[in-house]
Amino acid sequence: MLVGVSAVAAVSLGIGVAAGSRITSPEDAAAKTAAPSASQITVPVEKKALSSKVVGRGDASFDGAVNIRVETSGMTTPAIVTGKVPAVGSTITEGKALLEITGRPVIGLAGVLPMYRTLSPGSKGPDVLQLEQTLGRLGLNPGTVDDEYTLSTSAAVERLYEDAGYDPPEPDKGLTQALDGAKKQVDAAKKQLRTAQAQLKAAKDAKAKDTSVQQGAVDDAKANLADAQEARSEAEVKAGTPLPVSEVVYVKTLPRRVDDVKVERGGTVNGVVMSASGASLVVVMKVDAETAQRLKAGMPAALELDGTPIPAKVRRVSKNGNQYDVVVAPNKLTASQLALLRDANVRVTVPLKSTSGKVLAVPVAALSSGSDGGSRVEVLRNGKVELVPVTVGLSADGFAQVTPTGDASLAEGDQVVVGK
Known part of the structure; x- marks a missing residue:
C-alpha cells in the first residue's frame, strides 16, 4: 500500500510540474508577443539625372474649326x-x-x-x-x-x-468710259499746245513786233493741258482694279x-x-490652374504614339471654364503617324526643368528641417545617425537633388533614414 501511494504521488507531482510549465502570467505573455524595438528604415543615396515634367493625356484633332x-x-x-x-x-x-x-x-x-x-x-x-x-x-x-x-x-x-x-x-464701265474721255481731252490739249507753239514760232520768224497774242495762246494751251492731265490722273485712279x-x-x-x-x-x-480647321494636327490636354501656370507657349513636349515619342511644342495655353487647355503641336508627322494620331487619345509629356547630368539624389521623405530652417538628412554610419546639412535643388518623381553644405560629406551609396 505504501509503495502504491508513493507511486501515485510521484505521478501527480510530474503532472503538476508539466502543467505548471505551460502556464504563463499575462505580463509574461505580453512580453513574449510585443513588437521589437523600432529601427531606422534607410535607402541609399543615388546619383541620377532629375527632370520635372507635366504628364497627361489629350485628344488629337485639327486645330481651330x-x-x-x-x-x-x-x-x-x-x-x-x-x-x-x-x-x-x-x-x-x-x-x-x-x-x-x-x-x-x-x-x-x-x-x-x-x-x-x-x-x-x-x-x-x-x-x-x-x-x-x-x-x-x-x-x-x-x-x-x-x-x-x-x-x-x-x-x-x-x-x-x-x-x-x-x-x-x-472696273465699272462708266469709270472706264470717263477715263477714255479724259485721255482724249489730254490728246486734244496737246494738239492745241502744238498749234499755239507753231503760231508763236511763225510770228517770231516773221520778226513780228508784237507776239503777245501768240504767247497768250501758248500759255492758255499749257494750262489746258495741265488741267486735262490732272483730270486723266483722277479718272485713272477711279478706274483702277x-x-x-x-x-x-x-x-x-x-x-x-x-x-x-x-x-x-x-x-x-x-x-x-x-x-x-487648322491644317496642322494638335493634341489638347486639360490641366488645372496650378499646372497651367507652369506651362507656356514654345515649351518642348513629346507625344507618345505606340511607345514612340514624337517631338512637339506647346502652341498655346488658354482657359476653358474651370480648366485650361494646353494645345500641343507635333513638330513633324509622317503620313502614317498622321493617320494614327487623327482622333486618337495620346500621352503628352512636357518637361519643365532638368539637372545637367547626374546629381546626388535622395527621396523627398529623407529631408527634414533643422532649427535654423535649413534642410538636412539623417545618415546611418557605423550604427549611428548623423545629421548632414544639405542644399536642396530640383525635385522630381519623388526625389530631390541634394548638395552637402559646409564640411559635411554625403556620397552615393550612403544610407539615409526615410522612416522608422
Missing part, C-alpha cells in the same frame, strides 16, 4: 457655284481660290476683319490696311502700306488674281483643312459655304 461665309449681297446675278468645290480633307491655301461662284474665284486670305464691302481706288479704312498688309506679306508690292486704296494697291490686286490663275476684276466683296474671304489663319462642305456645284450660295 471655323465656318467660312461668302458675302454675296453685292452680286447682281444669282450666286451659283460653278466650280472649285473642295473635297473634305483638302487644304485651303492663302492666295488661292477656295470656290468659284458665277465663274469668278473666291480667294482665301488670312485676316481678322471680314470682307464687308467692295474696295476700289479711293477707299479708306482698316479693311484697306488689312488688305495691303496681306498683299505685302504675299510679296505683291502694294506700295505704301496704309489705309488708302491707291493705284499701287490696284496693281497688287491684279497680281493677286494673276497668281491665282484668274483675270482681275474689271477693284476688289469685289464676293471674291475674297478672310480667315484668321491659313492654311486650313476642309472639314465639311455646305455647297455643291450648281447650287446657290446662302451663308456658310464650308467649315475648316
Whole structure:
C-alpha cells in the first residue's frame, strides 16, 4: 500500500510540474508577443539625372474649326457655284481660290476683319490696311502700306488674281468710259499746245513786233493741258482694279483643312459655304490652374504614339471654364503617324526643368528641417545617425537633388533614414 501511494504521488507531482510549465502570467505573455524595438528604415543615396515634367493625356484633332461665309449681297446675278468645290480633307491655301461662284474665284486670305464691302481706288479704312498688309506679306508690292486704296494697291490686286490663275476684276464701265474721255481731252490739249507753239514760232520768224497774242495762246494751251492731265490722273485712279466683296474671304489663319462642305456645284450660295480647321494636327490636354501656370507657349513636349515619342511644342495655353487647355503641336508627322494620331487619345509629356547630368539624389521623405530652417538628412554610419546639412535643388518623381553644405560629406551609396 505504501509503495502504491508513493507511486501515485510521484505521478501527480510530474503532472503538476508539466502543467505548471505551460502556464504563463499575462505580463509574461505580453512580453513574449510585443513588437521589437523600432529601427531606422534607410535607402541609399543615388546619383541620377532629375527632370520635372507635366504628364497627361489629350485628344488629337485639327486645330481651330471655323465656318467660312461668302458675302454675296453685292452680286447682281444669282450666286451659283460653278466650280472649285473642295473635297473634305483638302487644304485651303492663302492666295488661292477656295470656290468659284458665277465663274469668278473666291480667294482665301488670312485676316481678322471680314470682307464687308467692295474696295476700289479711293477707299479708306482698316479693311484697306488689312488688305495691303496681306498683299505685302504675299510679296505683291502694294506700295505704301496704309489705309488708302491707291493705284499701287490696284496693281497688287491684279497680281493677286494673276497668281491665282484668274483675270482681275474689271472696273465699272462708266469709270472706264470717263477715263477714255479724259485721255482724249489730254490728246486734244496737246494738239492745241502744238498749234499755239507753231503760231508763236511763225510770228517770231516773221520778226513780228508784237507776239503777245501768240504767247497768250501758248500759255492758255499749257494750262489746258495741265488741267486735262490732272483730270486723266483722277479718272485713272477711279478706274483702277477693284476688289469685289464676293471674291475674297478672310480667315484668321491659313492654311486650313476642309472639314465639311455646305455647297455643291450648281447650287446657290446662302451663308456658310464650308467649315475648316487648322491644317496642322494638335493634341489638347486639360490641366488645372496650378499646372497651367507652369506651362507656356514654345515649351518642348513629346507625344507618345505606340511607345514612340514624337517631338512637339506647346502652341498655346488658354482657359476653358474651370480648366485650361494646353494645345500641343507635333513638330513633324509622317503620313502614317498622321493617320494614327487623327482622333486618337495620346500621352503628352512636357518637361519643365532638368539637372545637367547626374546629381546626388535622395527621396523627398529623407529631408527634414533643422532649427535654423535649413534642410538636412539623417545618415546611418557605423550604427549611428548623423545629421548632414544639405542644399536642396530640383525635385522630381519623388526625389530631390541634394548638395552637402559646409564640411559635411554625403556620397552615393550612403544610407539615409526615410522612416522608422
